Structure formats: structure tokens, C-alpha cells
Amino acid sequence: MDNTLLHNQNVIILFFGSISSLIVLIIATLLAIEIIFNWDFNKTDKRQHRLEKNSWLISTIIGFIASIKVILLPYFVFTIDTLSNIVPGAMCGAGVISYNDYGMKLLFIKIVELALIAFWLLLNRYDIKSLYRWIKPKMFLLILIFAISTIQLWFEYHFFEAIDIHKVVNCCSTLYGLLEGMNPLPWGLDRNLLLILFFLLYALILSTYLAKQEYLFTVAVILFSIIAYYSVLYFFAPYIYEQPNHNCPFCMMQKEYHYVGYAVWSLYFIGIFLGIWSIFAQKVLKIDSQISKRYSVTILGIFILLLVGYVLLYYYNNHTFLQEIKSTGMIMDM
């Protein structure tokens, strides 16, 4: 029996999904190339009508792929998490995904891919409403999605193929722990400053939304996306785990923590995505995007409430806040 994971049930399902969607994506890409070369909106001949029909097939296919990927992304994370039972040393998905260089990149590609597909679908809606003004950029974007999907499959193969279930890997506390006095936070921030920035930036998002300040809103969303990531890891995660130095982004997706990680990270990504989308819609598509901004602000608000809820819950139960433990010896025992 070989040691790779390529015969694991869930891994096969992941490949099944990736390969199937790539197959239909090939059809869509071929149709898209034809549209890029031959589309002429002013013509009403048979070819133009066929291209119009084909553009509907393309959006049907992308809709199909979107629904597969929406299911498969959490499925992937969950699979990684289950594999931590088999891969020695790994306590959660973090250990498995850091097994080789492909893991983190693969997860990143998967998120980017899904974001681009969602972006494509939104663009498609406005394109149809605006009588195909964006048809060619849309088709180029489709080719980009195709390229990313292909790379994704390649990475997925190499990631799972290379995992040897007999080799010991690191667990999350060595990957995300505060090591030897090293400060993992960006720009030399400490936890308190990080937290203040976190809330300030959200306040900025909220006020720029209300004041309709597009550029500031953009800056605020992008800064928030970075600060929020670190705040979750180094401030809120310990409250979710009720352990002062547990900073893993994966463990919270386990059953012990009621799978809350899925909610945390979905809210985070959807909120940021909608924020960036609404700027794009406003500036490039020239459409009023207050509604998608409102969704973005609301979703990020729920994201914050969820995290703050954990802090308050901890305080309610223990009548104190968590104290950071600076000694390095703790990490090894966790």
C-alpha cells in the first residue's frame, strides 16, 4: 500500500469536483474565445445571435462552477482537518496544510478562484443589464479563471500526492505560536494597538460608507482586511480557544469550537469581497453601489459582533480578560 493520500475518499471527491468543473470550464473558455474574436453588437446576423445564445451557456456554466466551488472550498478545509487524524503530528488542518509548499498556496488559489468566479457572476449581471458593454472584459476574465483553475488542479495534485502519512509534521502551535520573543504582528504593532486599529478601521469603513467617500472607503477596507486577519489570530482566537497563546486559524473550524471558524472566515472573506466589489462597481462600472457597500458593512459588522461576543463570553465566565503569556516555554507544552 503506498503512502500517498490519492486514494482517500474525500481527496477523490475534491479531484472529482476540480476535474469536472475544469471540463465544463474548457467548453466555456472555447465559447468565450469565439466571442472575443467575433462579437459585434451592431450586427443582427445569425452568427451574432448564436454568440448571444452561447453567452448564456457560458453564464450557466459559471453558475454551475460557482455552486460546486462554494461547496468544495469548505469541503477542502474540512478534509484537511480530518486528515490531521492520519498525518502524524498534526493536531488540526494547519499541520496538514503546511506539510509542503503547495498547501498554503493551494488554499490561497482556491479562495482567489472563488472570489473571481463570484466577481464574474456579478459583472455578468451588470453586463446583461447594460446590454453587453462589458462582454469582452468578462470573457477575458473567464480565460483568467480557466488558467487559475488549471493551476489550482495542478497544485491540488502535487499537494496531496506529496503527503506521506508516515512522516511527522508540525502542529499549529509551532506554526502560529509566538516564538522566542519574535513579534509576528506587522509594522511592529502590539496587541493593544492592533485592537485599537481594528475598531478604528471599522469605524472608518462605517463613516466613509455613510459619507459616500469612495477612496477612503477603499483604503479602509484594504487596511481592515490586513488588520482583521491579525486581530483574529492574535487577539480573538485565544478567546475562542480559551487559551492565551493559541493563535491557530484552523483549529476553530473543529467540532470542539462548534465549527465557528467557518462562520468567522466566511464573514471575513464575503465582507471584504463585497467591499472591494462595490468600489469596482462604482469606479469602473459606474453604477451606484451603496447597496453592496451596505451588505459589506453589515457583514463585517456581524463578523466583529461574533468575535467580540467570544471576548464578552469569556469575561462573563471568568471575570477577567486573557493575559498574554510571554514565556516561550509554554508553547512547547501546548
Added chain:
Amino acid sequence: MKKPIVTLKDVSKIFDNGTKALDNINLQIFKNETIILSGVSGSGKTTLIGLIAGLDRPTEGLVEVDGVKISKLPQIELDSFRQKSVGVIFQDFGLIEYLTVYENIIASLIPLRLERDIAERRVQEAMREANISHKANSRVYHLSGGEKQRCAIARAVVNRPNIVICDEPTANLDLENSKQFIKLLNGLKSKGHTVIIATHDPIFERLMPNIRKITISNGKIENSYG
């Protein structure tokens, strides 16, 4: 000079098999007019109606209906044109047999995404107008020819189109039902709809006042008077 609601300019239609169904048609129809397109079957009446209703596009020429140049429109625009501007009564009524009268009628409001109350009110109103309210929950295949016809009228007017188009509306009706149908059409006319009827049934000329008759033969307009 009145503004035309339908304009056809040098319109030709050649089918895939090479048949020339319409040949260089020029035609203007004005608001609140009632038009009879007459001609033997195969003369191109139905094709012409299809072009005006936005169901098909001409091979050549310009079709402008309700201020929209529909011969130039892409498919999606043509869809929303049909949602708003025209109501069609087909020769065999064009109803979906397994749906009820109510469902057939409300189906044409679905793409408009109206609010529930408004949609409901409009359907009730259309059914009352077409005198079919009592059959609202009957499936179409239980209806008689006359009832089907009235259901088709209700559906054609429920989205409040400016133009109502009928294709051989009395072909499947007896005399009594035909008379009732014409009474309904007169009612539509008085409400401001432009009515276009493709028929070779002389009953319309007898029972409808102020109509213009256009005769088509071999894909060409033979005469136009009225």
C-alpha cells in the same frame, strides 16, 4: 400627423430553407387603430405578426414598435420588449394546457417581478375583463374553445401592453363565441389598445367599426385601405 406605433420599412424575411415569406414590406400602424391583416394561409400574415410581436427578427429592413427598433435588438432586449409592449393571442390560443387559467395569466407577470398584491390585482382585473374569472382555477385542457380564447385575451392584456396582436382568433370558434370575442376586442379598443388582427374571417369587417384592412399575398402588401 399622428405618430405611428408600428413602422415597417423595407422588411423582408427569408426562412432557413430559402422560402421568401415577406418581400419588401412597408407599413405604418397608428395608435389606437384597429388593423385587419387578411390573406390566404401561407401568404405571410403570421410571419408579419411574429415580426411585430418581437417573436422573430427580419432578414432585412427595419421594424419599429412602440418606439423601439426591435429588428436591431439583441435577444435579451427583445425579451423585455415582449414583457412590456405587446400581448399576443395565438391561433390555437398558445396556452399551457396543464396550468390553470390563473397560472397561465400570472405567468406573463413573472418576469416583471411585481409585488404580490399588484400582480394579484392585475390578474383579477384581466380575468374580469375577459369574463373568465369563474374558471380561474380550472386547468386549460378542461376548457371549451371559447373559454380558452377568453383566457388568452386575459393573458394578452394582463401586462397592459399598448398593442394587442391576434393571429386567426376566430379560426377555432363558432359564430356565437366569435361575436363575443369581437365584443371584447371592441372593449380593448375603447381602452386605448392598438389592435392588430390577422384573419380571413369576414365577421370582423362586419362587426368592428373604423377598421383598416391590409391584404397580403405572396409576402407582399396588395392593398391597404380603410
Added chain:
Amino acid sequence: MQPNRFYFALINLLREAKGHIGIAILSIILIFFISSIILFSNALQQTILEALEAQPDFVVQKIRDEVIVPIKKRVADEIIEIAGTTNISLRVWGRYTFSNTQKSILIVGVDFLDEQSHDALEKIIKSTDLNEFLMDRNQIIVGEGVAKWMKKTKRDKTLRVYTPKGKAVELKLFKVIPKSLNLFSNDMVIMNIKTAQKIFGLKRSSVTDITFDAPNELEWDIIPIKVSSLDSDLRVISKKESYKAYQEMFDYKGGFFLLSFIMVAMSFMMLLYQKYSQVYSSQKRSIGILKAIGWGVGDVLIMKFYETLTVVVISFIIGFLLAWSFVFIFDAPIIRDIFLGNSNFELTDIKLYSSIDWFNITTIFILFALPFFMSVLIPVWRVATTSPKEAMR
């Protein structure tokens, strides 16, 4: 219900059901098939792993020329000396084959007065009246499978075995092991260690293996090394290793099954594609009418999506529930024979752990819904782009 696109999708399904019923039935059969196998194999895996949990943490055997040879009892005393080991017990563990029927039993000889590191054995011993049992050295406790087989033979309550020297030993049935412990005990015959030594021709000072526990998991890697250092011929098998071996085996088998199912799914897709192309082309006229009264391509696409989703979800629920009751209520009659039936004692009475695992359900759903939607993509698009001219035909 307010008529919307979903409403029309439902009506289409209900009133034009004949087009979908064949597909739904086929889907239900398919889902039933995959779900029962996945549910059964996972429950079996769960059951085996749970049963494994009751095994001693370590088993020590002596190996010479790749053959298990008797191990001296005094090795146990040396293992006790190693820090962190508890529940050290001796046992005689081996298969005995009846030459006339080719049936084999698993003979387990233990010292009933020792602490047992085997939790399942410990349970059996605790529920036994030892005073009465130990009165006769030849009394045995047997698994369900052995008990059934004994009933069929002429001598109802006894079992005759022979020592290597040809001397007959008459074993007497004392009690049957309760069902819940069945997976590993089905063909087990538990007896006094001395009787077992006699049957296998072992000296009084030798046993087949020594078992022990190590309560601190952190020491699990170091203890085997310490034990092997006592004698290079000693082999230490840890529970963790067998656990992983089982897991890998199930993974491997499950993966193989899945790949063969994907082959089946391909032909299912061809069939769906054809069937739906046919069904939808018969709906061309009614779709043409909808288009003529203002429905756009998107409206029809969404309606058809709801239609397909309804068929998929309903057949999935029915198929899955049928499979679930087949496996956990009716005990999966045929599959059980395929998976467990062997020439020896049939493991037909195992109690399977029934659990609802959402991850499993998602797996089955993806496995079914993905090919389903994929094969209707093009037929659905084709019908959605039907020309409104169809209404005039």
C-alpha cells in the same frame, strides 16, 4: 403560494411528472446503492476502530525466522520493570483448525486471576462467575459464531480438539459472549491458559504473547524500543499501528469503490443527458409560449434550475433514507454477506454503530448532484434559449 419561478418549477414537475419519474427512480436506486455501501463501510470501520480501542495497548511476541514462537513467561517480569507499563498479562492466542470441516476457531487462553490489559476480555471475565468456571479447567466461553456452529453439531455442548500429540481434549460450553462485543469475539473460544497451552503443545513456562498497557501516551514511542532491547527477537505491536493500518485499509478500499462508482456515474450522465434532452425538447412549445409572453432566457434557466434541484434533493433524501434504514434497521442483508461473509464463522450478527455524519452526507450528495447538474447543463441551456417562434407553431 405566490406564483414565482419556483412555483412554476414545482407545477411543471407535478403535472408533467412522467418525464421525471424514470430519472427520479434511477437516481434513488443509485443513491441507495452508494449510500448503503458508504454508510455500511463507515459504520463497520467505526465499529472495528471502537473494538480496537478495547485491545491492549501493546502486544509482545517472539519472532524467529519470521515465525511466531513461544515466549517465556519470565519476559513479563522484565517488562514490569520498565517504567510506565501496567496491566501486564500473559495469553495463549492462536488459531485452531478442525481438519474435517476446515473451520477454525480463535483460541484465547488467559489467566483469569490476572488483571487484563484487553478491555473486552476484562469485561467478559468480570461478568463471569469465576468460582464455578474455574472448577473445571476444560470449560469454555465462546463467541456467538462458535455457539451457533456448536448447536449444529451432534454434540451440542462440547467441542473436541486434539493436542499436537493426538490426545483428545473435550471442551465444555460454559457461556456465550454477549452480542455487543461480537466483532472480534465471534470465533473466539476463551479458556483457562493451561488448557490452551496443552492444546498448542506449549510448555508450562511458555505462552504465545504478552500484553500490556501504557497509560501515558507520550511514552508510546519509547516503550516499544525499551521492550525490544530486552531481546532482539521480541516484536512489539502497538494498538496505534493497527489502528492506522485499518484506517489505511478502509481508505484504500473506499477510494477504490469511489473510483468505480465514478465510472458508473459517467454512464449515468450519458443517460441523463439523453433523457433530459428528450424531455426538454417535448417542452419546447410550452417554453416557447413562456418566451413569447415575456420570459427571458434567465427566467427559464432559473425555473429549470429549481426543477432540477427539486428532483435532485427529493431523490437524494428518499434514496439516503432508504439506505439508512436498510443498513441500520434491516441490517444490510446482502451487503453484509459481501463484506463480512467468510467461509469460517459468518459475522452476521454484528451490531453496527449508527451515526449521522454530515461530512459523509455531503460526500454522497456531491458524488450524486455534481454529475447530475453537469449533465443537464446543456439540455437546460438549449431549452432556455428556445425561440419564442415555437409558440406560433
